[in-house]
Amino acid sequence: MLTKQQLGYKFEDQVHELISQTYYPILREKEIIKKYGILCYGIDHLVYSVEYLICIQDKWRDTKSSLNDINHFLKSVEKVSEAENKRCIGIYLTKVPITKGGLEALKNENTKQTNLFLSINNEDMNLLLKKLSELFYSNQIYFYEPDGTTIMLD
Numbered sequence: 001m002l003t004k005q006q007l008g009y010k011f012e013d014q015v016h017e018l019i020s021q022t023y024y025p026i027l028r029e030k031e032i033i034k035k036y037g038i039l040c041y042g043i044d045h046l047v048y049s050v051e052y053l054i055c056i057q058d059k060w061r062d063t064k065s066s067l068n069d070i071n072h073f074l075k076s077v078e079k080v081s082e083a084e085n086k087r088c089i090g091i092y093l094t095k096v097p098i099t100k101g102g103l104e105a106l107k108n109e110n111t112k113q114t115n116l117f118l119s120i121n122n123e124d125m126n127l128l129l130k131k132l133s134e135l136f137y138s139n140q141i142y143f144y145e146p147d148g149t150t151i152m153l154d
Helices: 004-020 029-036 067-084 100-111 125-138
Strands: 026-028 045-048 053-059 088-094 116-121
Touching: 004 026, 004 045, 004 053, 004 125, 026 029, 029 045, 029 067, 053 067, 067 088, 067 100, 088 100, 088 125, 100 116, 116 125
Parallel strands: 053 088, 088 116
Antiparallel strands: 026 045, 045 053
């Protein structure tokens, strides 16, 4: 049986494997920090699509992310958005829902209409990844097999 930390890394790897099927350039946390600075350690995955950037923070733990965690993610996304002069979709992907304060912070940032912030949660890792896939598809970002054929969602 995997430890909680191992499950967290497994989840992060599964998110990366999934979004890597888009064929868009993707950076992971260490590469993001190297490019944008230590203040951006709140982003685990950064996808460079044509129209915007997608910043993903994933947490596979049994506790809710605090308002501080959410605020750090918001600031990290803002820093990347400014550096690239491009709109971002910030996705906070978690096993359990974020706190009420965290939701309010996301809602407040969305009123600014600079970047878009979403929170997606589910206690089933596969269903959570499916929700992420559906979000990508709804934004016309598709996944591909190694031979180039499009992967269709169930």
